[in-house]
Amino acid sequence: MSTVGFIGLGNMGGHMARNLMRAGHSLVVYDANPKTVQQFKSEGATAASSPADVGAAAKEIVTMLPSSPHVREVYGGKKGLLETLKEGSLCLDSSTIDQSASIEVAKAVAERKSIYLDAPVSGGVLGAQNATLTFMVGGAGGKPELLTRAKVLLDKMGKNVVCCGSVGSGQAAKICNNMLLAIEMIGTAETMNLGLKMGLDPKKLASIINTSSGRCWSSDTYNPCPGVIEGIPPSKGYEGGFGSALMAKDLSLAQNAATTLGAPTPLGSLSHQIYRLLAQHPDFQSKDFGVVFKFLSDSKQ
Structure with a gap:
């Protein structure tokens, strides 16, 4: 199983990350709350000290963040993902943010010769806990190979994956x-x-x-x-x-x-x-x- 980076371990992201671990993936995790990171470390994940550390350690990365400014900071800020993102990486952003922010971040990731898909979720905390979420995916329209790659992870965190079209359509x-x-x-x-x-x-x-x-x-x-x-x-x-x-x-x-x-x-x-x-x-x-x-x-x- 591949190593997966996960950034944002709150009420939703924490359950999603644990479902990936239960499925057999090794996780490298980062959260703004150090106590949360240490809890995941005690459960077997590798702790990262910044988003950049996550980008250096994994080529499949899930982000689950509260708002557009958080997403912009995690990707493009100091010690952000874009500093270390490996060519060919796949970034799945399950945050709920405005469409324009998704399009902006997708362009920045593409400049690193990597892929960004917006993949917000529905199903609430229970859905995250029980891996029954619905993922609404933008950026994979007309690109079945991208959706197939994304589903390797998404299917372990949810039960429905819907391709909505171009970048931002999931949002x-x-x-x-x-x-x-x-x-x-x-x-x-x-x-x-x-x-x-x-x-x-x-x-x-x-x-x-x-x-x-x-x-x-x-x-x-x-x-x-x-x-x-x-x-x-x-x-x-x-x-x-x-x-x-x-x-x-x-x-x-x-x-x-x-x-x-x-x-x-x-x-x-x-x-x-x-x-x-x-x-x-x-x-x-x-x-x-x-x-x-x-x-x-x-x-x-």
């Missing part, structure tokens, strides 16, 4: 998906709150919704009402999971694209406003995005 698909996810989550949170105030048992209400036309991922897999589904962040104090601040960031990307392209997204805009409030609230900003349920339940009409 476009992810941004659209997350806008809809936010709308659904807020709708589910509103519905569960209303049902509780009307005297309904939350588990019974969720069961009815999930066998009726209101069913969605936020109701049947990631219900934001505590206690409805055990083992997910809403039933663990909204700890871990997909942070509200990250959802606000993704919705900002969607709204920027909508404004640039003249696409009407009224519900996306309202969702962005709500998650911006959560991202700025000291009690909610670090919590899983399902905490919108508590935000609404604590609010007065």
Whole structure:
């Protein structure tokens, strides 16, 4: 099995990296948090002190980072990947960033005679943990050999790999998906709150919704009402999971694209406003995005 570099070992990236290790790959890892790197070292990975060290050690590299500035810094900053990237390397960026950033980084990687594919994911922390993620891949359109090479790694971290087209198309698909996810989550949170105030048992209400036309991922897999589904962040104090601040960031990307392209997204805009409030609230900003349920339940009409 090949040695794989992995940069970004947070709530999502940590599980993804461990799935590669379980599949037999040797990992060289880097994260901004030294304690996280040391934890992976204790599990058998090789610790790197910078992204450049990762680029020098591996020709297949996965990055999973919070935002466009982080991606630009990891690739093009001081001691970044581009300083040491070997010719013929494959960089799979599973971060959710704006389309233009992916295109910019892809060009820089190409100048190093290597390949960059944007490969953002859907499926949440549970999907990352269980290796059931969906990867939306941009940059492999019309290049089946690139997709085949990427799938060697992606298939060990997920169950669906979709080729979306040219570089940046994976980001476009992810941004659209997350806008809809936010709308659904807020709708589910509103519905569960209303049902509780009307005297309904939350588990019974969720069961009815999930066998009726209101069913969605936020109701049947990631219900934001505590206690409805055990083992997910809403039933663990909204700890871990997909942070509200990250959802606000993704919705900002969607709204920027909508404004640039003249696409009407009224519900996306309202969702962005709500998650911006959560991202700025000291009690909610670090919590899983399902905490919108508590935000609404604590609010007065």
